[in-house]
Amino acid sequence: MSEYIVTIGLEVHCELKTESKLFCSCPNKFGGEPNSHTCPICSGHPGTMPVINKKAVEYAIKAGCAIGSRINKFSKWDRKNYFYPDLPKAWQTSQYDLPLCVGGEISFEVNGEEKTVHMNRIHLEEDAGKLVHSGGHTAVDYNRCGVPLIECVTEPEIHSADEAVAFLEEMISIFRYSGISDCKMQEGSIRADVNLSIAKRGEPLGTRTETKNLNSLRSVRRAIEAEIARQTDVLESGGRVVQETRHFDDASGTGYGMRSKEDAQDYRYFPEPDLMPVVMTDEDIERIKATLPELKAARRKRYTETLGLSAYDAEQLTDEPSVADLFDGTVALGANPKKAANYVMSEIMRKGKTEGEDGITVGVTAKQLAEILALVDKGEINLVASKDVLDKIWQSGMSASEAVDALGLRQNNDVGEIEKLVRDIISANPGPAQDFRNGNEKVLSFFVGQLMKATRGKINPKIAGELVRKLLTCS
Amino acid sequence: MEKITTETIRHTAMLSRIELTEEEERGMTEHFAALLKQMETLDSFDAASVPATAHILSAVNVLREDVAGEPFDREKLLGCAPERDENSYIVPRVVE
Numbered sequence: 001m002s003e004y005i006v007t008i009g010l011e012v013h014c015e016l017k018t019e020s021k022l023f024c025s026c027p028n029k030f031g032g033e034p035n036s037h038t039c040p041i042c043s044g045h046p047g048t049m050p051v052i053n054k055k056a057v058e059y060a061i062k063a064g065c066a067i068g069s070r071i072n073k074f075s076k077w078d079r080k081n082y083f084y085p086d087l088p089k090a091w092q093t094s095q096y097d098l099p100l101c102v103g104g105e106i107s108f109e110v111n112g113e114e115k116t117v118h119m120n121r122i123h124l125e126e127d128a129g130k131l132v133h134s135g136g137h138t139a140v141d142y143n144r145c146g147v148p149l150i151e152c153v154t155e156p157e158i159h160s161a162d163e164a165v166a167f168l169e170e171m172i173s174i175f176r177y178s179g180i181s182d183c184k185m186q187e188g189s190i191r192a193d194v195n196l197s198i199a200k201r202g203e204p205l206g207t208r209t210e211t212k213n214l215n216s217l218r219s220v221r222r223a224i225e226a227e228i229a230r231q232t233d234v235l236e237s238g239g240r241v242v243q244e245t246r247h248f249d250d251a252s253g254t255g256y257g258m259r260s261k262e263d264a265q266d267y268r269y270f271p272e273p274d275l276m277p278v279v280m281t282d283e284d285i286e287r288i289k290a291t292l293p294e295l296k297a298a299r300r301k302r303y304t305e306t307l308g309l310s311a312y313d314a315e316q317l318t319d320e321p322s323v324a325d326l327f328d329g330t331v332a333l334g335a336n337p338k339k340a341a342n343y344v345m346s347e348i349m350r351k352g353k354t355e356g357e358d359g360i361t362v363g364v365t366a367k368q369l370a371e372i373l374a375l376v377d378k379g380e381i382n383l384v385a386s387k388d389v390l391d392k393i394w395q396s397g398m399s400a401s402e403a404v405d406a407l408g409l410r411q412n413n414d415v416g417e418i419e420k421l422v423r424d425i426i427s428a429n430p431g432p433a434q435d436f437r438n439g440n441e442k443v444l445s446f447f448v449g450q451l452m453k454a455t456r457g458k459i460n461p462k463i464a465g466e467l468v469r470k471l472l473t474c475s
Numbered sequence: 476m477e478k479i480t481t482e483t484i485r486h487t488a489m490l491s492r493i494e495l496t497e498e499e500e501r502g503m504t505e506h507f508a509a510l511l512k513q514m515e516t517l518d519s520f521d522a523a524s525v526p527a528t529a530h531i532l533s534a535v536n537v538l539r540e541d542v543a544g545e546p547f548d549r550e551k552l553l554g555c556a557p558e559r560d561e562n563s564y565i566v567p568r569v570v571e
């Protein structure tokens with residue numbers, strides 16, 4: 001099987017995070033009662049006229065800027081004709097020969113190696129509705145119809161399931177950092193079509209098939225692996241691969257061909273007479289480009305090269321844009337980068353993960369977190385107590401020091417008081433005290449633990465440790 | 476120019492989900508051919524110096540701000556459908 005070269009091109013559909021739909025003012029919201037976000041425009045009534053959403057155009061251009069595309073200063077709209085009930089007009093308003101963005105590239109790491117995939121184009125189009133098949137009929141919901149989508153088409157430069165998944169992960173990260181899409185696979189806001197062919201080394205490209213509508217990274221991987229195996233079987237048994245559109249069934253893990261085959265010509269694209277072209281100046285493009293934040297790859301690099309974090313930590317911190325923003329904000333407020341990184345990766349990510357359903361919920365602001373870290377630094381609370389503080393201020397406007405007072409957690413730094421406590425603990429535990437005098441250093445942490453327990457963590461462990469050592473050695 | 480055959484007509488009819496009788500197919504074949512013949516008139520016009528036009532009007536950038544409005548009354552929309560249930564349009568079962 002390994003003697004075949006696999007060639008894959010992806011078409012990724014990604015819903016944009018606008019307030020309203022692409023051609024009407026219906027809300028762009030996931031879910032809701034069927035047909036509760038529709039109007040005569042997005043349900044395709046004759047005589048209605050679409051008007052383009054400016055933000056959707058800007059987001060598509062922003063996506064292009066994020067991956068280094070050339071932005072077409074003149075782009076236009078076309079009708080892609082096909083009959084299917086998810087599309088009430090019987091055509092999808094899309095862009096054919098003059099898309100908003102041309103070219104560009106995405107670099108990512110796969111199995112330890114740097115890889116770059118070039119983009120063919122990004123164009124803006126409308127999403128279709130949803131069909132629910134049951135019994136002898138189909139129910140149609142147009143809530144999703146008219147939601148702005150970008151279709152991102154790669155050059156056929158991907159050669160394995162690993163590369164396809166790593167590419168998609170990087171693209172999702174770029175779009176999420178750019179703030180143009182949530183890219184929530186489980187809500188269908190990002191979906192991929194896989195064009196795949198195989199050929200022996202040195203031979204011309206094989207016939208490709210297109211597997212449509214894969215809506216998780218896992219299905220992308222499984223569909224690619226299944227299709228490589230299928231095409232290999234076909235060729236090995238002397239057959240030939242037929243150009244066709246296929247579906248992948250997640251439940252059975254197998255793909256199947258669809259009866260109707262539609263080549264590009266059958267969509268009978270023609271210019272959309274109801275929409276005017278979009279013209280962008282250099283200044284427009286620069287203005288949109290300037291709204292792009294620092295993306296994941298750049299932050300990862302800065303975290304390791306400027307802040308001195310490990311590659312692993314930089315990767316962890318940049319996985320979610322909201323986490324990276326919190327970390328950056330906290331460091332900007334004066335926190336030590338390494339301490340802030342450790343705290344975010346342990347406490348914030350643990351807490352955010354248990355409470356959030358999708359990714360990580362960041363329940364504190366940089367200001368709140370910077371204050372917690374400053375309080376720990378100054379010895380006013382210890383790390384154990386800081387977790388209670390975090391619980392208290394999580395998703396509330398309370399400041400860390402207000403929470404410390406409300407919880408009565410301010411750490412005891414009074415050497416005299418701590419010394420008295422240490423003496424009590426030592427006399428209550430003569431056995432371990434003798435162990436220490438006999439040279440067992442490990443007993444020290446037992447005593448500190450006892451002290452923390454007795455004071456519910458309100459003691460400075462450093463001072464306590466020093467005092468235990470001092471009192472045990474000189475008594 | 477491509478010759479209009481019965482095959483062209485059948486393909487176009489299939490894409491448009493229209494059923495034609497044999498007589499209609501013959502009629503359409505002649506009709507399509509006549510239409511294309513008329514289009515050939517344009518060939519006599521020297522368009523070499525005319526830039527391609529994306530739209531017959533000269534207006535560009537007709538855009539609206541991204542503000543969500545109130546959705547339309549669903550009952551009014553569903554009421555136009557030949558078949559419906561409580562909240563959806565009902566069509567014959569289609570699985571592609």
Ligand SMILES: [Zn+2]
Binds near residue numbers: 024026038040041
């Ligand atoms: Zn609408």
